[in-house]
Amino acid sequence: MNSHKSSSINKYSSLKPLSGVTVVVTRASEQSNQFVGLLEQVGATALSMSCLCIYPPSSYEKLDEAIANLHQFDWLIFTSTNGIDYFLERLTRLGYNTNVLANIKIAVVGQKTAARLQEYGLKVDFFPPDFVSDSLIASFPNRDNLQGTKILYPQLEAGGRENIVEELTSLGAEVQAVPTYQSNCTTEIPLLITQAFLSGKIDVVTFASPKTVRCFRESVKLINAESVLDNICIASIGPVTSEACRSILNRVDVEANPYTLDGLTDAIVQWKQAKNIWANQPIS
Structure with a gap:
């Protein structure tokens, strides 16, 4: 069986490369805890917005x-x-x-x-x-x-x-x-997350399946928050989910490699580091 180390934890150890970054996790509530934990270990503020209910x-x-x-x-x-x-x-x-x-x-x-x-x-x-x-x-x-x-x-x-x-x-x-x-899709977004979207405090939204992309799109329509996505990083766990992001949200900014939660955490860290480098470039 293939084995992939928990690269996010091993690479960054005591570093907090996602400090100051707010990430929305759209997985079903019973599946989100592990990913929230990974993100918090590298310094992110992780908000659980369950877009699916499983039964x-x-x-x-x-x-x-x-x-x-x-x-x-x-x-x-x-x-x-x-x-x-x-x-x-x-x-x-x-x-x-x-x-x-x-x-x-x-x-x-x-x-x-x-x-x-x-x-x-x-x-x-x-x-x-x-x-x-x-x-x-x-x-x-x-x-x-x-x-x-x-x-x-x-x-x-x-x-x-x-x-x-x-x-x-x-x-x-x-x-x-x-x-x-x-x-099935859940339609109710927690008030805290609604306020964070509308006030521009969300940096990244993560997706781990095509259906969560579809459900998320319906949810943000209900709170009239579609326009705020223009300034938010859209992060996908793999190519099938990325295809759904492009089809439904018109783009994907980050894709995990390997296609795991650790890989997705790594990809977000790399996106943040690249963003920092770009922000520090001198204006010519």
Whole structure:
């Protein structure tokens, strides 16, 4: 499995390169604490503006049927910590334990997804070199001989990363995508954050998924704060989210590399350092 050190913490140690910088974190509330902590360690003021709420699927029928027939699957694919949490919570509620997964190989997208799986005592069998679904598809084990391989993909009810289903199916695999959790936009922005936007005190807004970009856009429309984005750095965790930023917000200023929260923190630090250098250039 690939390993990437927590570069933000290691690089800057006791330094506070984001001191004086206010960063908005748009992740769902149950996922934002870790990122807020990373930003605060490098000196930022981090404000949590949850643009998504996560909850169970509208029906467990397909998920329950898949769990009852786990013995038929060769692979299980997770692309988010939410997928892991809701899948394993349902597995337990139905009276099973993780031993039923002993003969199934597990693939994940993303470092944090892998770490969450290991918190449940489960082993990651495949981890792509880049933290995106395209990388999983391109480097999937034995991808030239997937005919008849049965894959279970617990995904977002509204549709997850459909390219996983389409591409692996085209390679001969039998992919069963089952709705495992839902996410919806939250429309209420905390008063503190509303005031910070309208008074021009926000320096950076961060995005970790395309849906958070869409939900954020709707939220700022409600408080008539769209124009203030012109002076705010838009920071994305990776290329898929960056594409959504360009489509919905017309630009992206910062993209993480690697596509992790540590990488995103690093990218914001580098943006701030470049901004400082530019600000200190003599006027000719």
